[in-house]
Amino acid sequence: MATPLQVEARLRAPVTAQDHVRGPQDAPVTLVEYGDFQCRFCAEAHRNLTDVLDQRAETVRLIFRHFPVVNVHPYAEQAAVVAEAAARRGRFWPLHDWLFEHQDQLDAVHLSLGVEQLGLPVGEVDDEVSRELHDDRVRRDFVGGIRSGVRAVPALFVNGAPHEGDYDLPTLLSAVDHAAST
Template identity: 55%
Template sequence: MTTTPFQVTAARLVVPVGPDDHTSGSDSAPVSLVEYGDYQCPYCGMAHAILLDLLRLRQETIRFTFRHFPLTNVHPYADLAAEIAEAAASRGRFFQMHDWLYANQRSINPRQLMVGVDQLGLPSDELADEVGAHVYLDRVRRDFVGGVRSGVNGTPTFYINGVRHDGGYALDELLEAVDVAAESM
């Protein structure tokens, strides 16, 4: 009787990056970095600062995509923050709101979110009405379901060229993973 050793394979990104995703960087970049994140997750907040450095250091190498994965059972305003980001996106301001949310992560609540809307010069009454009617909730849920199907079970979760990065997210670890992925292209 022969036995086959148990083989662990890395989870893969099931939903490919497409035109509806929030991306920055060149479409022809050799590395696609996808993050599933939650605006109230403290680990995502720490990773955000690292990602800004990573994207600055490898700006010609990486196309970055952010997808929502709100963990509402532990972060009560995560859905609301994601919907605000989507409302900003509908006005071409996704990454400005994205950065604002992480910069103000510790004080996210409905009132503070509207402060961010005002600070970014977005129409607060319109956004409040859209978010109140959950106009963007389907979009947030679509990201979440795609994450579950891709093996996301916590935040932040990163995919590099379609393969889940199961290492850490310290700058040196991400730089190494990105460089290895770029060299293999």
């Protein structure tokens, strides 16, 4: 039997041009992920979602939104803000991938090294982070997640409905295929 949270949970923040999108804009299936760069479960989901995008390239678009759980992951919010600074330079997805691949290196020093490895201007990014230029974006994503019923990460919505299954590849592919056929 569904709990009241499951019945009422629905993506409340619509996908907009400001979202980080991977995949075709006109894909029949939209996956919205609320994630935390320091969460190991989000890293596992990231690997599987990457495979889903590869295997269903014309069917799926992925939207990533920030949901840093700072009481558990002390570096997650800083990583999200740095990702937004990278996004300002058209490099969100490369930094997104770097962050998940280097979860054990999300302190300020290692974040700067990652920014440098991707060829981004470290001084400019550090300046934007210190001036909190991207904090509102991260907060907006977080609040949108709360409004949509997100309580833990990773949280995934398939065409606006919460994904209640596991995040292993077969389950995700099945969810995408089901959504594409309905």
